[in-house]
Amino acid sequence: MSQRIRTLEKRLADIVGEENVSSDPTDLIPFERDDQFFLVPPHRPDLVVRPGSTEEVQGVLRLAYRLRVPVVPLASGINRKGLCIPSRGGILLDLRRMNRILEISEEMMTATVEPGVSFGQLVNEVKKTGLRVITPWAPSTASVLANYMLRGIYGPATRYGTDHLISIEVVLPDGRLLRTGSANTPTSRPLPYCNLVNGPDLCKLFQANPGTMGVLTRGTIRLYPMPEVMKPFMASFPDYESMVKPAIELTVKDVVEACWTMTFTPSSLRTLTSGGRLEGLADLFERDFFSMWLYVAGEKWRAERDEERMRKIVEEGGGSLLPLPPETEEEMIKDEIWERTSVRGWKKGNLYGCSFYGVMKLAPEYYRVCREISFRYGFDEFHYEAVPVAPFHGQLAYNDPCILWDAGDPEQVRKMRRVHREIMRGLLRVGIYGWFRPFPGVVESRKLGEYGRLWRALKELIDPRHIMNPGKPPL
Amino acid sequence: MxxxxxxxxxxxxxxxxxxxxxxxxxxxxxxxxxxxxxxxxxxxxxxxxxxxxxxxxxxxxxxxxxxxxxxxxxxxxxxxxxxxxxxxxxxxxxxxxxxxxxxxxxxxRGYGPLPRQKAYARSIQKNRNPYGEKPGERTSWLEEEVPEKGETVYFVGCTSSYRQKEIARATVEVLLRSGEPFALLGEEEWCCGSPLLRTGQRKLARELAEHNLEALRRAGARRVVFSCAGCYRTFSRDYPKLLGRELGLELLHTSQHFLKVLPGGKLRGDGRRITYHDPCHLGRGMGVYDPPRELLRMLSRSFVEMKRSRENSWCCGAGSGVKAAFPDFALWSASRRLEEARGTGAEVLVSSCPFCKRNLEDAGRKVGGVEVKDLSELLAEALA
The missing domain is CATH 1.10.1060 (Fumarate Reductase Iron-sulfur Protein; Chain B, domain 2)
Incomplete structure (x- = not known):
């Protein structure tokens, strides 16, 4: 270890306590790679620091800014797409000690939380009220704020969209504190939560920037009434094209809260259902299984009405509703409220995904392009999903081409790099809105013209010493 | 692999x-x-x-x-x-x-284990137990005459032999009341090797395994009963791997054995509210969740589960040499468990592993509020 790191460690220990700093390689190794290591090369931080408060984060950033040390914030410990790989070393800021739920306001339908608060933790508290948290179908250990900052909601996004963040508190790279929304409004008494205040909503400026503009230390999010009834359905369709019209109609008419159009190759279905209640399902299919997963939710009268409307739309579209065992139904409801089972996607060992925002009516084309590339490289465990997202203008849809593969096999790793490049190029040819996670290699601001130039200029303005998560977009 | x-x-x-x-x-x-x-x-x-x-x-x-x-x-x-x-x-x-x-x-490669874990390995080598106690005192708790040969052998384990002797006494009492003949190995019982295997000290563990199996052979054992979840798991899962062969013995935890041989109708508890802590070696390690519960339900109408039970059980914090090398951590983990037990309103926290009992009791001395008992103790009281 260099003298510089030793000195830095001592000074960081003065800020957060020596029990919360380490430069031992044993403590650093867990942060050096994630399961996308084949796309974002592993790199070890020099130190891991665990601040417990906004003031400690400020202290760490002031020091890092002065010494020009890179800082990579990590909210609840889940790292995807290399977003938190410290490509240039420096400090890995592990924010999991900051896991307080500061307030749940039933009156305002809001929760104010720190970045280390996970969805599981928050759902557990919010369910004691009559409210609910809008959750992604990700592991419940994911950070609420990190997810919302990256606009990470799909699933319930058909009705609820991705915009659930009202205001945030950010420590800027030089240690100054920025509060957005009504938290920053000068009034004689503190007001509740609103993002529509004086001037632009600066909260949005920090969204989709993977810790490259500062460190989020708290955020206020929107909560929603817990529906009286939630009922999941699964429908099968003859092909992808036939799912598009019903999906659009169900979304535009606000019939369902979630509408997944999903396809599975028989081999992917076999892996995903192995050991589960639906094991054996894959044997029924000789070709891809085209399905739609739907959730009707709301007050009883509304759920009954919507179920009827949903059945009609599905049947008119050529779909058939499938019987669901009660246990599967129950599990699907818990997935929607609590999350978790999406990690089944990793049952092969690893999951390649290259999620993006695109146009719902183009989903069949996205699917065909990605499937063809995947099969050409010998990856037949492929599935695809597209979820319409509210507000649905422009037919906004979250899309994810998924490949089940084995990153322990060096040959597959080599192939997967080529698959990724081809899928990116293929999707851009079809036409997409943008990539879901801003990870290096997919988001290239230099190809974004004036928009990209301004994005980089804003980054330069906020982080002139380039200490925040260097090597990540905007590049 | x-x-x-x-x-x-x-x-x-x-x-x-x-x-x-x-x-x-x-x-x-x-x-x-x-x-x-x-x-x-x-x-x-x-x-x-x-x-x-x-x-x-x-x-x-x-x-x-x-x-x-x-x-x-x-x-x-x-x-x-x-x-x-x-x-x-x-x-x-x-x-x-x-x-x-x-x-x-x-x-x-010459790294580890930690000093206290090495120390108990030295004791095992010298005394055949990790506690630094004399081999001749292994059955100092025994009040009854028990044969040294028989088809069923009760393997007592070091913790019950030297520290939680009340568990050994209670187990023998229940075995006697069951009417099923059994034997004890006495000084021929050596440490099962679990504390060594959990801390990477495999060499000596093989010697212990070979000795214990030979002692059981000489005793004429066909069935071995364990009141220690750690010994039970070690015999069941580790010995076959360590020695590369099946043992040819029926291995049972006391909860399984007692469920077979005790007349359920005769069990009468004292009416106190009971909850059960799954020892990791018995539950997640061996998949034995139901037999202790069946016995406890016979003993008490007010048996309650903690939220974290069975596969979701919170570890007491003692295992794998942690109590020796990280005593504060071990007690912290046990304290969390005691708090959870208290939260159910239980007056008694029952486990079926002497090392769990030891650690939970140690933590209980600081936090109190719930009595810690082994399953055998409750059964012995109920049969008395």
Whole structure:
């Protein structure tokens, strides 16, 4: 270890306590790679620091800014797409000690939380009220704020969209504190939560920037009434094209809260259902299984009405509703409220995904392009999903081409790099809105013209010493 | 598993951290499950962190430091992480086996175990028990005449023989009342080797296994009954691997044996509210969850479950040499368990492992509020 790191460690220990700093390689190794290591090369931080408060984060950033040390914030410990790989070393800021739920306001339908608060933790508290948290179908250990900052909601996004963040508190790279929304409004008494205040909503400026503009230390999010009834359905369709019209109609008419159009190759279905209640399902299919997963939710009268409307739309579209065992139904409801089972996607060992925002009516084309590339490289465990997202203008849809593969096999790793490049190029040819996670290699601001130039200029303005998560977009 | 196969498998941990929490889909509650991550806080102490440490060690990217030893030798081997991960992700290895394998490899290379873990190994070598006690005092607790030969042998274990003697006495009392003949090995019973195997000290463990099996052969044993969950797991899972052969013996935990031989109708508890702590070696380690519960339900109409039970059980914090090397951590973990037990309104927290009882009792001296008992003790009281 260099003298510089030793000195830095001592000074960081003065800020957060020596029990919360380490430069031992044993403590650093867990942060050096994630399961996308084949796309974002592993790199070890020099130190891991665990601040417990906004003031400690400020202290760490002031020091890092002065010494020009890179800082990579990590909210609840889940790292995807290399977003938190410290490509240039420096400090890995592990924010999991900051896991307080500061307030749940039933009156305002809001929760104010720190970045280390996970969805599981928050759902557990919010369910004691009559409210609910809008959750992604990700592991419940994911950070609420990190997810919302990256606009990470799909699933319930058909009705609820991705915009659930009202205001945030950010420590800027030089240690100054920025509060957005009504938290920053000068009034004689503190007001509740609103993002529509004086001037632009600066909260949005920090969204989709993977810790490259500062460190989020708290955020206020929107909560929603817990529906009286939630009922999941699964429908099968003859092909992808036939799912598009019903999906659009169900979304535009606000019939369902979630509408997944999903396809599975028989081999992917076999892996995903192995050991589960639906094991054996894959044997029924000789070709891809085209399905739609739907959730009707709301007050009883509304759920009954919507179920009827949903059945009609599905049947008119050529779909058939499938019987669901009660246990599967129950599990699907818990997935929607609590999350978790999406990690089944990793049952092969690893999951390649290259999620993006695109146009719902183009989903069949996205699917065909990605499937063809995947099969050409010998990856037949492929599935695809597209979820319409509210507000649905422009037919906004979250899309994810998924490949089940084995990153322990060096040959597959080599192939997967080529698959990724081809899928990116293929999707851009079809036409997409943008990539879901801003990870290096997919988001290239230099190809974004004036928009990209301004994005980089804003980054330069906020982080002139380039200490925040260097090597990540905007590049 | 060969090192290259293991290394390949380690790439399948996706760091979702679901292994740190109990299964909230079934519990409908968000509860931590990994004591070492909850206590030490650094990612390296979580199962996914240790998987990365394992990968780096196997790939030759990490030179072990004192911190490496702290991270790996504070692993409780409780298997809570594997219980959550298994079947949910593509990771096919057993976390407990990976971490034990890693400790053994480090010890082979001259790294670790920790000083107190080495100390008990020296005692085992010299005294055949980890407590520094004389081999001749192994049955000092015994008040009855018990034969040294027989088809059924009660393997007492070191903790019950030297520290929690009330468990050994109670077990013998219940065995006698059951009317089924049984024998004790006496001084011929040596440490089963569990404290060594959990801390990577495999060499001596093989010798112990061979001796114990030979002693059982000489005693004419066909069936071995254990009141210690650790001994039971070691005989059942580790001995066959260690020796490369099946043992040819019926192995039973006392809860399984008692359920077979005791007349259920005669069991009368004292009416107190009871809850049960699953020992990791018995529950997640051997899949024995129901027999202790069936007995407890016979004993008490007010048997209640803690939220974290069975596969979702919170470890008492004693195992894998942790109580010796990290006593504060061990007591912290036990205190959390006692709080959970108290939260059910239970007056008695029952376990079926002397080492769990020992650690929970030690913690209870500080926090109090609930009495800790072994299953055998309750049964002996009920039959008295």
């Amino acid at each position: 060969k090192p290259e196969e293991l290394l390949r498998e380690l790439y399948h941990c996706l760091h979702c951290h679901l292994c740190n929490f109990a299964d909230w889909h079934s519990l409908d509650e968000w509860m931590p499950l990994c004591p070492s991550y909850a206590y030490f806080g650094f990612e390296s102490f979580s199962a996914s962190g240790k998987m990365e440490v394992a990968r780096a060690l196997l790939a030759g990217e990490l030179r072990p430091s004192g911190r490496t030893l702290q991270v790996l030798f504070s692993d409780l081997g409780c298997g809570a992480c594997h219980a959550q991960c298994h079947g949910l992700t593509g990771l096919k290895v057993d976390h407990v086996e990976v971490f034990e394998e890693l400790k053994a490899r480090l010890v082979e």
